Amino acid sequence: MVFENGSPIHTVWKSDLYRMQLEAPVPVPIICDQIIPYKPPCFGQDYHGRLSHVEESNLLHSQPNGAYLVRDSRSGNGQFYTLSLKFNDKIHHYKLFHDAKSGLYIREKRYDCAQSLVADGLITMYLELKAPVILQKLTTVNYQESPYMTLNKRKLKALSKENTVNLNVFGSTNSESSPLLQHSSMQNIPDKTEKMHTFKVTTFKGLNWCELCANFLWGFTLQGKKCEDCGVIAHIKCSENFANDCVPDLKYLRGVFGIELTTLLSAYKAELPFVVTKCITEVEARGLYTEGIYRLSGFADEIDAIKMALDKDGEKADLSVKRYPSINVITGALKLYLRILPVPLITFEVHPRLIDAIRKFALLKKAFYAGTFAENNNLESQLPSIKHALLSLPKPHYDTLKFVIEHLNRILLSRVALHSPINKMNALNLATVFAPTLIHHPANVIPDVRSDIILLELMINNVDVVFVN
Incomplete structure (x- = not known):
């Protein structure tokens, strides 16, 4: 991890x-x-x-x-x-x-x-x-460390506890010592929550990821299996490794976290994911002048609770200061949502083009400070190439990225206003925090984190130039 x-x-x-x-x-x-x-x-x-x-x-x-x-x-x-x-x-x-x-x-x-x-x-x-x-590892996945358990362990634990309470009400599960169980259909209740998943080979539309091994479901038809009762998705091989912990209403609680952005917005008929808009609205209402905003982490349990609330209640979830006094858990939930997007906001196809553009920009900037040329306007001439690369993003990714970067720019403006000493988050600090959240790298590649940070810092400082108004 x-x-x-x-x-x-x-x-x-x-x-x-x-x-x-x-x-x-x-x-x-x-x-x-x-x-x-x-x-x-x-x-x-x-x-x-x-x-x-x-x-x-x-x-x-x-x-x-x-x-x-x-x-x-x-x-x-x-x-x-x-x-x-x-x-x-x-x-x-x-x-x-x-x-x-x-x-x-x-x-x-x-x-x-x-x-x-x-x-x-x-x-x-x-x-x-x-x-x-x-592909060989698909049959040896550690179930306890799977994304399925990571994202749903709180709910599964709560369900198991609830089931234990129900069993205690009816006494022992031993049919010989419990007359009630001897003479009712309840003698089939197991000692703990166990329900087999009802997996069916399925053709998935859009991008989908296995909830056990976290790898992509490749292909165009019959890419994997889906549980008809809870909606959990897995490779055909991975589906054999799931425990008997199917929760029939889980498909309603899976909500929006870990769902591919284009598919999500299409289903909700929305332009922006409500997780992003709700969290950013809350941050701008009471967190712009908080010291270390986005850099400081909130309590993991509270972040998990926000995730569950947004998954279950959607736009009606309560993120108010009365419910969550610490703004850091709101920012933590937002970063979690962006981090576990199957396809990052800055997609794999567009990221190399942006890196090429900022490398040219960095060379010009170095020459400017070295006195090789006198006009800073030449630096600005590289921004159109960044703007052009961003336009290659899918519209849901472009709109959401623009919304997030504009928000970070407003944090920057709040710093240079009358409250300049308070939040202590300049463009470089914000870019450093958000680089691993907005940009993903393959496991076998050593990421050029410095270039990613320079890219985001540039976008934050020049948001009105690199994004179309």
């Missing part, structure tokens, strides 16, 4: 498999320019009918990885066909089955066309090639 300032707020979602899916080859269909008689209705222009191995090899040899075609199989007799696919600079052949009801399939998954099947298969093949160690 990576702790922040001694507070048990840590990153639980791992991005490695998500990033690898983005890197995987894409399907490149080899189109047949001839009319194929008696072509099966489930195939498109990527079907070539009868081809010899030499002809098929000639068509695929000079093509990029991901190129594929479908052809008749000599031994198939119409029961199956052959999918020829180029991957890792080699040509692979697979038996391709189909039926009128379920479509095309190679193993258990079903697809409506060969291109969808290949797209899904390429991702799995690429992950098996690049991340075999991660």
Whole structure:
């Protein structure tokens, strides 16, 4: 676990498999320019009918990885066909089955066309090639250290305690010593809360992460399993490692923490996540002049209580000073929400472009202070490249990031106003606190934290320039 300032707020979602899916080859269909008689209705222009191995090899040899075609199989007799696919600079052949009801399939998954099947298969093949160690670990995950337990341990503990109280009301669970249990359906109640998850293989829309191992559910169809009773999501292999602690109403309490931002805002039909707006509203109402705002951590139990309140009650959750006197637990809850977003506000695709832009900016700034050129205006000329990179963010990410950075800018302005000595948080301090919250790095890469801090400091100081009004 990576702790922040001694507070048990840590990153639980791992991005490695998500990033690898983005890197995987894409399907490149080899189109047949001839009319194929008696072509099966489930195939498109990527079907070539009868081809010899030499002809098929000639068509695929000079093509990029991901190129594929479908052809008749000599031994198939119409029961199956052959999918020829180029991957890792080699040509692979697979038996391709189909039926009128379920479509095309190679193993258990079903697809409506060969291109969808290949797209899904390429991702799995690429992950098996690049991340075999991660995939092997899916079967050895420590359940007690899983994000599922991290995010829900308070509720599971409370439910277990409630169940224990109920059992005490009815006395011993030993059916021989309890006449009540001997003659009622309650003799099936276990000694502790135990309910098996009802997992079902599911096709997920949008981005989803396994709640046991915290790795991305890769692919486009039937990516994993979902419990029909509580909504917990897991890889097919990881689902076998869950304890019997299913809580039927958990899907209503999972709320907004750990949910991908675009999916969340689409479901709520909102422009900004209410967790962010409520917390920032509370901070600006009573925390702008608090010393060490965002740098000091609140009590973990209170932060967890705020998370549960926001998950359960949504926008109606009470974050008032009467309920939570310490503003630091409000800021802690906000940082927790942003930290465990499956895809960070500054996405993996846009982050490198921003880093390239600020490195050019840093070189110009160094030259300015060294006296190489006299005009500071040249520094400002680099801001449009940062602004342009930010515009590549998905709209929910852009809007939320802009809202947060504008808030941090207002904290900065409050510092330089009449109350300048009070909160002691300048742009550098704020950037240092928020860099690990807004920007995530893969586990096998040593992060350039200094560049991340410079980027955020620049955005805070120039919020009106780098964001579109």
